[in-house]
Amino acid sequence: MTDPRRTSDRPTSACPMAETDAPRPAGRSRRQALAAFAAGAAATMLAPGVVLITGAAPGAARPPGTPASPAQRWGLLIELGHCADGCARCVEACQTEHGWHAGDHGAHDPHWIRLVSATDDTHGRTLNLPLMCQHCAAPPCRDVCPTHATFRRADGIVLVDRHRCIGCRYCVMACPFSARFFTPGALTDQRPHMPRGQGTAEGCTLCVHRIDQGQIPACVEACAAAGGGAMRFGDLADPDDPIRAALAELPTARLRPDLGLGTAVHYGDL
Amino acid sequence: MAAIAYDLIAVRPGRLLPILGVFAAAIVAGLGAALIMALAGHQITGMTNRVPWGLPHVFAYFLILSASGALNVAVIASVFRRADYKPLEPLSALIAVACLVGGLSLLVLDLGRPDRLMLTMTSANPRSIFAWNVVLYTGFMAVAVAHLITVIDRRFAWFGGITGHTANIWRFVLTTGTGLDLGVLVGRELIHSAVLAPLFISLALTYGLAVFLLALPGLAWLGGGTTDRALMQRLGRLLGLFVAVSAYLAVVLQAVHLYAPDGRDVVAFLLVEGGVYTALFWGGQIGLGTVVALVLAFGGRPIAAAAATVVGGFATVYVTLISAQVLPQAILPGMTVTSAFGDGALATYQPALVEWVFGVGGLAIAATVAIVACRLFRILPKASAGAGVRAIGG
Numbered sequence A: 001m002t003d004p005r006r007t008s009d010r011p012t013s014a015c016p017m018a019e020t021d022a023p024r025p026a027g028r029s030r031r032q033a034l035a036a037f038a039a040g041a042a043a044t045m046l047a048p049g050v051v052l053i054t055g056a057a058p059g060a061a062r063p064p065g066t067p068a069s070p071a072q073r074w075g076l077l078i079e080l081g082h083c084a085d086g087c088a089r090c091v092e093a094c095q096t097e098h099g100w101h102a103g104d105h106g107a108h109d110p111h112w113i114r115l116v117s118a119t120d121d122t123h124g125r126t127l128n129l130p131l132m133c134q135h136c137a138a139p140p141c142r143d144v145c146p147t148h149a150t151f152r153r154a155d156g157i158v159l160v161d162r163h164r165c166i167g168c169r170y171c172v173m174a175c176p177f178s179a180r181f182f183t184p185g186a187l188t189d190q191r192p193h194m195p196r197g198q199g200t201a202e203g204c205t206l207c208v209h210r211i212d213q214g215q216i217p218a219c220v221e222a223c224a225a226a227g228g229g230a231m232r233f234g235d236l237a238d239p240d241d242p243i244r245a246a247l248a249e250l251p252t253a254r255l256r257p258d259l260g261l262g263t264a265v266h267y268g269d270l
Numbered sequence B: 001m002a003a004i005a006y007d008l009i010a011v012r013p014g015r016l017l018p019i020l021g022v023f024a025a026a027i028v029a030g031l032g033a034a035l036i037m038a039l040a041g042h043q044i045t046g047m048t049n050r051v052p053w054g055l056p057h058v059f060a061y062f063l064i065l066s067a068s069g070a071l072n073v074a075v076i077a078s079v080f081r082r083a084d085y086k087p088l089e090p091l092s093a094l095i096a097v098a099c100l101v102g103g104l105s106l107l108v109l110d111l112g113r114p115d116r117l118m119l120t121m122t123s124a125n126p127r128s129i130f131a132w133n134v135v136l137y138t139g140f141m142a143v144a145v146a147h148l149i150t151v152i153d154r155r156f157a158w159f160g161g162i163t164g165h166t167a168n169i170w171r172f173v174l175t176t177g178t179g180l181d182l183g184v185l186v187g188r189e190l191i192h193s194a195v196l197a198p199l200f201i202s203l204a205l206t207y208g209l210a211v212f213l214l215a216l217p218g219l220a221w222l223g224g225g226t227t228d229r230a231l232m233q234r235l236g237r238l239l240g241l242f243v244a245v246s247a248y249l250a251v252v253l254q255a256v257h258l259y260a261p262d263g264r265d266v267v268a269f270l271l272v273e274g275g276v277y278t279a280l281f282w283g284g285q286i287g288l289g290t291v292v293a294l295v296l297a298f299g300g301r302p303i304a305a306a307a308a309t310v311v312g313g314f315a316t317v318y319v320t321l322i323s324a325q326v327l328p329q330a331i332l333p334g335m336t337v338t339s340a341f342g343d344g345a346l347a348t349y350q351p352a353l354v355e356w357v358f359g360v361g362g363l364a365i366a367a368t369v370a371i372v373a374c375r376l377f378r379i380l381p382k383a384s385a386g387a388g389v390r391a392i393g394g
């Protein structure tokens, strides 16, 4: 059997998140998938000639045995100017999609995605910034993980193999964005596609199970459907992907560029 | 050179067995705490997603650092060939092994999934300093045990030079790894520094010698033996020297922070505004662990100096590890941030009782290993073993 992750930077092994590595059809680029989907998509005019497709699934799944492609680099663009104060559609969608909850147990709770209110110290402008795992190109969480439980898939998605995680919390110590969480008790209400486990680490998966089925992440979908339409998902490595054009047009920034982590989440209006 | 006479620790009524009973009870309680943590999950501890490493790591780091430094006397005897320290060489190696066993027990049992420990060997990530430390810790244990054998079994004495040198080099690499474990964390400003490596080497030399200076008279008392006053004085002065170097490197660490962007806020937190952490820094690390320890060490009170060093050292490890996590991460420098997760605000960490019981259990494991080994093997020189023969040099 072919290991779908054989092009990732970790040794192959039995995968506890088989769904996350579910097959994707070969020979069909994301651009083509997007084009095929344009009919049902919500389109946004970004700048003259730049139209981004949001909120609709590209509709292509990866076939069995096909590895994640190193030619791809999945990422997000979040235009903070579109994030209305008090809107938390992305957070709610992530909770529903993955079955995590926050609120009852203080800092014991996970926050795969959270809203950070950020006020600039010089001019006082306040932003509402959705913060999730930044799917770093050089992820400190992966580098410190003693067992390869944290790994970076060939297409840039950083994941935790819950069957290899020994619960040392070194990745939680190492992530500069507090985007990694430790499960400190028994779980209920788990989703079949997202096995979680007491005593192991977790975080945003970029909705890898949806991506592998040709869909966009749940937060992006919810943001387009009921939020401010601030979030875009795409292949940062594909020059023809609309997200590239948007990045070329818009003033964007990434978190802590000084650390040189190569984060895959780009923020507009930051 | 005349053969040194070693003996088993004597069983004095009312000493050895009651003390072992107390330690056994502490170990049972510690294992119980570990079991409760494993079943109920870390939610019953004070450790959170803001402060993922708490009191168990403080105990573990203290013991692992002490393990490296406890070897000082064996190194002086074998590498620097000082005959007057030779009688204490086996005990020095034993205390190193005992501290390591205690510290590693804590590190392993505090894992979220301790049952998967083997993965650190079978699936080791060569990029991870943590994975390297697993190799360094187990290797150090093997080398220290091998060295112990060369000193207590004369048939292997010819090998003692090699094991002595190897153990000495190994412990420096090990302590470098322990320091870098924390020093590489880019998101934890208070400890993100290469200075952590030399600082931890120095702390290890200091704490290990202090633990040895407490263990020697402790074991001598248990067996009804004596220690050599002149030798204790010399070791006490050496401890004073290590304390001074550690304090200097701690100052260097903070001075380096002052040159980093936002570094002043970080230093101000530790030195002025950090509440309990500031109090522990000044009272524990600087007051007790440095000033008091120095005065006692050079004032001819080696045991008291060692006690001050150990208590102050524990405070030092606590401040170093916990304050670095309590300080909010600089996710958006130049912006004031708030969130439901507590971004931008200081995190709180209140160690739970179960963490204290667990940590003390680790100390009890170390002490029990040392005492039981002294009863099973001829490790103590006769005077300390209670056999009445003055065998320690000086």
Ligand code: SF4
Pocket: A132, A133, A134, A135, A136, A139, A140, A141, A142, A158, A174, A175, A176, A177, A178, A179, A180, A203, A261
């Ligand atoms: S944001 Fe944090 S958890 Fe995500 S890849 Fe980067 S270091 Fe790892």
Ligand code: SF4
Pocket: A141, A144, A145, A146, A147, A148, A149, A150, A160, A164, A165, A166, A167, A168, A169, A170, A171, A172, A200, A201
């Ligand atoms: S908690 Fe799990 S994923 Fe994180 S570093 Fe430890 S073993 Fe790796």
Ligand code: SF4
Pocket: A093, A094, A095, A097, A098, A112, A113, A132, A203, A204, A205, A206, A207, A217, A218, A219, A220
């Ligand atoms: S990509 Fe998926 S897992 Fe990540 S924040 Fe969005 S909904 Fe949550």
